[in-house]
Amino acid sequence: MGIVQRQGLRNTVISYFGLALGFVNTAFVLPTLLAPAQLGLTTLLVSIATVYAQFSAFGFASVGIRFFPYFRNREAGHHGFLPFLLGLPMLGFALITAFYLLAKPLILARYEPADVALLQPFYAWGSLLALFTLLYSLQDAYLKGLYHTAFSSFLQDIVLRVLIASLALLYGKGFLQFHEFVLGYIGLYGVISLLLTGYLAYIGELHLRPTRAALRVRPVSEIVRFGGFALLSSLSGSILGFIDSWMVSAQIGLAAAGIYGIAYNISTALTIPARSLNKIAFPLLAQYWKDQDLGKMADFYRDTTRLNTILGCYLALGISLNLDFIYSLIRNPVYATGTTAVLLLLAGRLYDGITGVNGLIVVTSPRYRFDLIFNLSLAGVTIVLNRLLIPVFGITGSALATLFAIVAINTARTWFVWYSYRLQPFTWRIPLIMVVAAGAGGLVWLLPALPSKLLTMLLRGTLLTALYGGALLGLGLVPEARPLLQKVLRRP
Known part of the structure; x- marks a missing residue:
């Protein structure tokens, strides 16, 4: 797992720093400067652009990761893979x-008149946001195949958030009107897409010359067929991720969204640890399937599950035990009505x-078509x-629907991977980690609240870290930390 550890560590550091920036944006900047309806508008535009871009890509972001090992040859410009990836x-x-433009009357008819007045001026601009999103996702997929994932994480998690916060501050200080803020918000996605193109040129991997060799490395029919399945699978996955905000905005309003x-x-x-690992896991699993190395895949499956469980339990407890403090940082108290939704989504x-x-594992396997069945079924239920x-x-209610969807689809996929390939992610360490987490969380929850919410958060966080971290190390549930711990203990 050497390359996973190196790239995963870089992505984790970037992602957690980005998480801190995202929290500042979420807790301080955007809720303070934007009304709930305005914040709902930007959320809706991004979700529409994401699905819009996925339709356009025809699953080629997944194609870029799944099939790149067959094209890899830097001296030959990877046989024209990049222009092939961008073309369709x-x-x-x-x-x-x-x-999208022809369907405008039908889409806007789903919203209340006040929300239509807010959304309509920016409807056509959603196409430009979708284009930027599409170009970024395709270049990001190409970089994943090259095992260069840190810079795209840096752009997405840090640069974009800093620029959005800066733009919001300009709006809050009166230098921008709201429509200028929204247009600038869209333009920032173009900036990071252009920076990613520049990075490809910098590392010498911007091979834009098309070649006929790209059509011969693997059968085009196989690639397009996989792309079609990947499209439907990714769309159903996006439905799970975005249908809640769409339906909340349509059924209640943009403010509720x-x-x-x-x-x-x-x-x-809670997604940060898994997302950091998955950026390198996707191409690595594709390589394991190509090499038919199920032994390494099984080890990788178990190791990543254990690490995700350790970090996920810690973050879930830390957030849920300190929700009062988190929402106290948001000056508009109306946002605190989402507390219950947070707990359900955390679960x-x-x-x-x-x-x-x-x-x-399913989507990179020979039985990738079954991933479509899982996703479409769950999308319909959602x-x-x-x-x-x-x-x-x-x-x-929307958070409940999302919780059910996540539990159902992951249960089905875990069973399918075991049934098809006899691979399963659990060892005796997983239930023990959860028992430790429950015990530490219960003890911290029993602490009485102090007059200061900040002091309460610091006390709970410190005690949780000490109890949970100490128990994990003492029981040997984090073997990766053992050499470092021994080195520290040996110091005079």
Whole structure:
């Protein structure tokens, strides 16, 4: 796991620094400077652009990772792989753009008049945001195949967030009108896409000359067929990720979507460990399948699951025990109505981490088509549950639907990987880690609240770290830390 540790460490450092920046944006900058409806608008535009870009890409972001090992040859410009990777998605973008613009009356009809007045001026600009999102995702997939993942993480998690915060401050100080803020917000996605292109040129991997060799390395029909399945699979996955904000905004309003967006952003802290590992896991698993090395895959599956469980339990406890403090930092108290939604979303994120990289194993395996079946089934259930639960429970109902979807799809995938390949991610350490986490969390929860929420947070955080970390080290549940611990203990 040498390359995983190196790239994973870099991505983790970048991601957690980005998490801190994202928290500042979420807790201080955006809720202070934007009304809930305005925040809901930016969230909605990004979610629309993400799905829009996935339709356009026709699954080629996944193709770029799945098939790149067959094209890899730097001296030959990887046989024209990059222009091949960009070609079909650009055609798809033109077709989807025509549909998107023609469907404008139908889409806007789903919203209340006040929300339509806010959304309509920026509807067409959503196409440009989708284009920037598409170009970034394709270049990012190419870099994953090259095992260069840290710089794209740096752009996405740090540079973009710093620029968004700066733009919001300009709006808050009166230097920008709201429509100028939104257009600048869209433009920032273009900036990071252009910077990623510059990085490819810098490392000597911007091979834009098309060659016929790209059509001969692997059968084009196989690649396009995989792309079609990957498209449907990624779309259903996006439905799981974005349908909640869409349906909250349509059924309640953009203001509710803004509140839910804050809850969703807080819960995403739990995705950082898995996301950092997955950036290198996807191409590595593709290589394992190519080499038919199921032994290394099994070790990787178990190791990443254990690490995700350790970090996920710690983060879930740290956030849930200090939600009062987190929401106290947001000056607008209306956002605190999303507290219950945060807890439900945290439970879903934790289950996702505990079940490991099952989805990546399925989608890179010869039976990748089954991932589509899982995702489409769960996407349908998610839509139905959101439709039923949002009118009754509001944004809490949407969080319940998301929790059910995450638990169901990961249970099904974990069983499928075991049934098909006899690979499973669990060892005796997993339940013991969860027992330790429950015990440490219970003891910290019993502490009485201090008059200061800041002091309460510091006390709870310190005690949780000491109890949880000490128990893990004492029981040998983090073997990677043993050499470092022994080295520290040997110091005079």
